[in-house]
Amino acid sequence: MTEPPSGDELLQVLATLANPHRLRVVATLARGRAYVSALARELGISRALLQLHLKKLESAGLVSSALELSPDGKAMKFYQVTAFGYQLTPTTIAAAASSLTTPHARTEEEPQ
């Protein structure tokens, strides 16, 4: 993204991409859209597993989906990558980290 992401957004993107399956999903979709079952076959993983990974990728905004009807009437859900772009440097991380919502038990602060 052109504007710097919030800490939480960056964290979600990083956590989402930090998985070999999801990395492959993004890589495969980068070469063209595909529907779930076909993608599962191409990647050699189960459909249930792929769906969970796609769910995470979509909730992180890295892929998007569109439910379409094939010519023979079957419902098929197509996924495609979004045009995301994140720069990972000490500086960009420093900027994002300042807006992290602390998941910290001890220093839990209340908005006064």
Add this chain to the structure above:
Amino acid sequence: MTEPPSGDELLQVLATLANPHRLRVVATLARGRAYVSALARELGISRALLQLHLKKLESAGLVSSALELSPDGKAMKFYQVTAFGYQLTPTTIAAAASSLTTPHARTEEEPQ
């Protein structure tokens, strides 16, 4: 980095940065080097926990350390960020994913 990272390298970097504590560590070190105990106090986390995070960061090549002796003879381990830079786009991910060696990621040896 300037040349495209391997899939495994990218995966390790992503997994390492996908943690709020480690994100804060990088952010803090980006403003200047620091030694472990001081960094732990500044971040408000235990030293043991910080050391584990620093270990991961260093093994991913995101920070580096140098053991130095303070003027009064105490050994202090200073950490600093490396000048890393990773671009995260569908294209760069597609390039990296082709060199992934982990469908089920079991590069660890069994404890015995």
Add this chain to the structure above:
DNA sequence: ACGACCTGCTAGGTTTTCTTGGCATGTGCA
């Protein structure tokens, strides 16, 4: 000797993530 600093390690429990297998829905076609 003691307290205040610095470092490093690890066993253990908790929490989160990952993965499988099953079951549900629906369509089209022989």
Add this chain to the structure above:
DNA sequence: TGCACATGCCAAGAAAACCTAGCAGGTCGT
């Protein structure tokens, strides 16, 4: 009707990550 294909969801075990508490070592100054 039965088969092949598409979708979705969830329970529960397996695996990995996380964090704490406690141990060890060291130097310095009072």
